[in-house]
Amino acid sequence: MPKIETSRVRAPRxxxxxxxxxxxxxxxxxxxxxxxxxxLDAIAKQAGVxxxxxxxxxxxxxxxxAALLIARDDALVSRxxxxxxxxENAADALAGWLDAVSEWAGAFDxxxxxxxxxxxxxxSPLAVTCQGFITTTDEFLQAAQNEGSARGEVRARDLFLxxxxxxxxxxxxMADDASAAALAALTRNGWEL
Amino acid sequence: MPKIETSRVRAPRxxxxxxxxxxxxxxxxxxxxxxxxxxLDAIAKQAGVxxxxxxxxxxxxxxxxAALLIARDDALVSRxxxxxxxxENAADALAGWLDAVSEWAGAFDxxxxxxxxxxxxxxSPLAVTCQGFITTTDEFLQAAQNEGSARGEVRARDLFLxxxxxxxxxxxxMADDASAAALAALTRNGWEL
DNA sequence: GGCAATATGGAGACACTCTCCGTCTTGTCC
DNA sequence: GGACAAGACGGAGAGTGTCTCCATATTGCC
Numbered sequence: 001m002p003k004i005e006t007s008r009v010r011a012p013r014x015x016x017x018x019x020x021x022x023x024x025x026x027x028x029x030x031x032x033x034x035x036x037x038x039x040l041d042a043i044a045k046q047a048g049v050x051x052x053x054x055x056x057x058x059x060x061x062x063x064x065x066a067a068l069l070i071a072r073d074d075a076l077v078s079r080x081x082x083x084x085x086x087x088e089n090a091a092d093a094l095a096g097w098l099d100a101v102s103e104w105a106g107a108f109d110x111x112x113x114x115x116x117x118x119x120x121x122x123x124s125p126l127a128v129t130c131q132g133f134i135t136t137t138d139e140f141l142q143a144a145q146n147e148g149s150a151r152g153e154v155r156a157r158d159l160f161l162x163x164x165x166x167x168x169x170x171x172x173x174m175a176d177d178a179s180a181a182a183l184a185a186l187t188r189n190g191w192e193l
Numbered sequence: 194m195p196k197i198e199t200s201r202v203r204a205p206r207x208x209x210x211x212x213x214x215x216x217x218x219x220x221x222x223x224x225x226x227x228x229x230x231x232x233l234d235a236i237a238k239q240a241g242v243x244x245x246x247x248x249x250x251x252x253x254x255x256x257x258x259a260a261l262l263i264a265r266d267d268a269l270v271s272r273x274x275x276x277x278x279x280x281e282n283a284a285d286a287l288a289g290w291l292d293a294v295s296e297w298a299g300a301f302d303x304x305x306x307x308x309x310x311x312x313x314x315x316x317s318p319l320a321v322t323c324q325g326f327i328t329t330t331d332e333f334l335q336a337a338q339n340e341g342s343a344r345g346e347v348r349a350r351d352l353f354l355x356x357x358x359x360x361x362x363x364x365x366x367m368a369d370d371a372s373a374a375a376l377a378a379l380t381r382n383g384w385e386l
Numbered sequence: 387g388g389c390a391a392t393a394t395g396g397a398g399a400c401a402c403t404c405t406c407c408g409t410c411t412t413g414t415c416c
Numbered sequence: 417g418g419a420c421a422a423g424a425c426g427g428a429g430a431g432t433g434t435c436t437c438c439a440t441a442t443t444g445c446c
Contacts, residue, residue: 013412016424039402050426055404113306116361120368151382158375165358165376168309175313182351183358186383189344206392206443232433243395248435 020057023047024071027064035109035172036065062114066125069107073129076104080136091149094140095188098163101133102184105167112168119161134160141191154191162187213250216240217264220257228302228365229258255307259318262300266322269297273329284342287333288381291356294326295377298360305361312354327353334384347384355380 012020026047030038040061044054058064079100087093105112118126119134138156145152166187170180205213219240223231233254237247251257272293280286298305311319312327331349338345359380363373 010423013423015411019424040404041402044426051404052406052427053425056424060404116364120364154379155372155375158372158379161362161369161372162376162379165362168361169354169358171309171313176354179348179351179354182348183355186347186351186355187379188383190379190381190383203391208442209393212393233435234433237395244435245396245437246394249393253435 016057019047019049019053023049023054023057023064024067028068028071031065031068031108036061036111036114040064062118063125065111065114066129069126069129072104072107076100076133083140089149090140090143090147091192094137094144094150094159094191097137097140098159098166098187099184101137101160101163102166102180105164106170106174109172112164116161116164116168119157119164130160137163144191149193150191151193159187159191162190209250212240212242212246216242216247216250216257217260221261221264224258224261224301229254229304229307233257255311256318258301258304258307259322262319262322265297265300269293269326276333282342283333283336283340284385287330287337287343287352287384290330290333291352291359291380292377294330294353294356295359295373298357299363299367302365305357309354309357309361312350312357323353337384342386343384344386352380352384355383 023043027043030043030046040054041051044051058067080097083093083096087096105115114126115130118124119130134157137160141150141154141156141159144150166180166183169183170176220236223236223239233247234244237244251260273290276286276289280289298308307319308323311317312323327350330353334343334347334349334352337343359373359376362376363369
């Protein structure tokens with residue numbers, strides 16, 4: 001009797017893991033400086049690996065972005081827990097959460113666009129992350145609605161997109177911070193009762 | 194005494210004007226089908242001119258876009274006049290105007306992005322168009338504020354960006370129409386008193 | 387008709403994405 | 417520790433796009 005097939009996939013080789021992590025580190029820095037549209041080949045070169053290596057680990061820009069964001073998820077998740085525990089009321093919690101989302105989406109210049117695309121055209125490595133945050137948004141929203149502080153017709157998905165839009169308006173290098181703040185305020189007035 | 198320098202620039206040659214118009218027509222169609230990120234060389238080829246000809250008339254994508262939008266300005270301007278004349282109250286007029294702007298920004302897939310960029314980083318051929326519409330937005334907004342139906346702290350620029358954002362959320366091929374409508378409603382709740 | 391001013395086309399320099407495959411590493415089994 | 421297969425590597429190069437340059441062609445005016 002042959003070895004039982006416990007795990008279909010073998011653990012990745014040590015050099016592969018090393019390279020993957022290293023690329024991720026360089027990409028984080030590179031996207032921070034050049035925005036999400038920066039050259040992938042440049043990232044490979046800067047990481048000291050061939051283009052093929054980069055593309056094997058991350059078949060396209062979205063996959064790389066998704067891997068990068070997973071590392072940042074923790075921050076947003078712990079922010080969520082903070083808001084759950086420490087908020088005086090559900091409306092403030094929801095507002096705080098949306099602020100956090102919009103800040104998260106501003107991690108790299110140009111990030112809101114692929115995130116928006118991922119929420120509408122599902123099969124994207126970014127979609128899972130987005131979907132998770134939409135679910136969280138829904139929790140906060142429902143709490144606020146039960147509390148009577150949020151309009152009933154508002155949907156979580158729309159609030160998530162509004163937070164993305166806020167970040168989008170800010171544009172490159174925090175170009176229009178005032179307008180982003182104004183949009184956030186507008187949004188809150190929009191859903192709050 | 195030499196000829197007085199009345200107009201510094203000569204009128205363009207007939208062939209130049211013909212080519213320019215023709216390129217514009219093809220570009221309109223091409224961008225409608227492929228979005229604003231479509232290939233410029235492809236437009237040149239389809240128009241039956243060399244790449245150089247296209248780039249001489251329109252040094253970059255933004256210039257071409259700006260020329261294209263000027264042709265569409267009329268529609269928005271006449272919509273503005275309609276709203277001025279036919280609206281029952283200033284709040285409805287402002288809401289109608291913002292809807293019109295957001296529809297205008299959805300003329301081509303991907304158009305909201307360059308428009309947004311043009312409102313923040315000034316030296317862009319699109320900036321004049323945007324600035325004009327922001328001014329119009331301000332007129333409608335001030336009327337609504339005087340009427341007591343719009344919050345005082347809201348700025349015209351922010352509403353214009355909100356309309357752009359609404360269009361942006363809709364994304365390619367009207368992918369998320371419901372969310373765009375929701376965002377528009379959210380925005381109205383946001384500024385209205 | 388002839389001449390200067392203008393406009394044209396398309397080859398080609400350069401940048402970017404992504405694939406393919408000959409070569410090199412790793413881990414495993416003896 | 418050696419050997420062998422699975423797995424990973426790099427970088428050349430195909431494909432696509434932007435934009436420039438300039439020898440050649442077209443216009444409009446005298």
